[in-house]
Amino acid sequence: MNRAWAAFKAHPYISNVLGYTTLFASADLIQQSVLGGKPAAGSTSEDTAGIDWCQTARVAAVGFCFHANFNYHWLRGLERMLPGTGVKTVTGKVVVDQLIAAPLTISAFYIGLNLLENKEDLLEDWRQNFWTSYKTGVIYWSTMQAVNFALVPPVARTVFLGGIALTFTIFLCHLKNQRGHKLE
Numbered sequence: 642m643n644r645a646w647a648a649f650k651a652h653p654y655i656s657n658v659l660g661y662t663t664l665f666a667s668a669d670l671i672q673q674s675v676l677g678g679k680p681a682a683g684s685t686s687e688d689t690a691g692i693d694w695c696q697t698a699r700v701a702a703v704g705f706c707f708h709a710n711f712n713y714h715w716l717r718g719l720e721r722m723l724p725g726t727g728v729k730t731v732t733g734k735v736v737v738d739q740l741i742a743a744p745l746t747i748s749a750f751y752i753g754l755n756l757l758e759n760k761e762d763l764l765e766d767w768r769q770n771f772w773t774s775y776k777t778g779v780i781y782w783s784t785m786q787a788v789n790f791a792l793v794p795p796v797a798r799t800v801f802l803g804g805i806a807l808t809f810t811i812f813l814c815h816l817k818n819q820r821g822h823k824l825e
Contacts, residue, residue, distance in 0.1 A: 651822030653796045658709040660801030668810030671696045676815050700814065704754040708746060708806075713799045715742050720795050731790045735783050743782060747774045750813055770816050781809055 649656045660747075673692050723733050751767040751774075785805040793801045 649800075650796055651796050652824050653661075657713050657799035658705070660800035661703040661709035661806070662701055662745060664800075664803035664807045665708060665810055666697055670806045670808075672814040672818070673697070673809045675706060676811070681754035685769045686776045699754055699757040700810075703750060704810075706723065707749045707753055708804070711746065711749070711768075711797065712802055713744075714732060716795070716798045716802070720798075726791050731787055735786050739779055739783060743775060744771075747771060747778065747813070750810075751773075751817065754817065758775035766817050770813075774813060774816060778809060 654808050670692065673696070711799075719737065723730050723737070748767060748771065751770060752763050755766055756762045789798055789801055789805070
């Protein structure tokens with residue numbers, strides 16, 4: 642375990658980004674397998690087990706191209722702006738995270754997937770699901786980020802975030818795949 646931690650610390654960017662992306666894509670696979678996610682309209686990549694691998698690849702692409710990289714740099718910048726793990730500092734980090742990063746990451750999820758699905762209206766899912774996603778996220782992420790900022794060493798925060806994002810991404814994938822349903 643010490644060797645793995647040493648390798649992780651020696652290559653934090655690669656370790657965090659690849660770990661986060663893997664967890665992000667896993668969320669879509671879980672959503673499809675457990676929650677019976679419906680394949681995106683027009684998808685032809687569904688296999689006999691009901692997994693739409695193209696959908697999972699799109700989620701992985703959004704996770705890798707935006708979420709993993711954004712979160713890695715965002716968390717480093719936030720630590721530079723507000724260093725430390727005291728109660729006031731952690732509270733400040735959580736508030737800034739929810740006011741800036743949360744809307745950006747939720748928007749990137751819906752708009753990015755719609756872009757990769759070649760939808761005419763890139764904002765369709767965003768309009769239907771943003772506020773439900775954001776309100777749910779404020780409750781979930783405020784707690785999870787407080788733990789992250791208070792207890793996790795900065796070098797491992799992105800991959801920890803990927804682990805806790807697994808649950809929230811399952812929720813987002815499920816919400817996105819509930820075409821025509823607005824959950825409020």
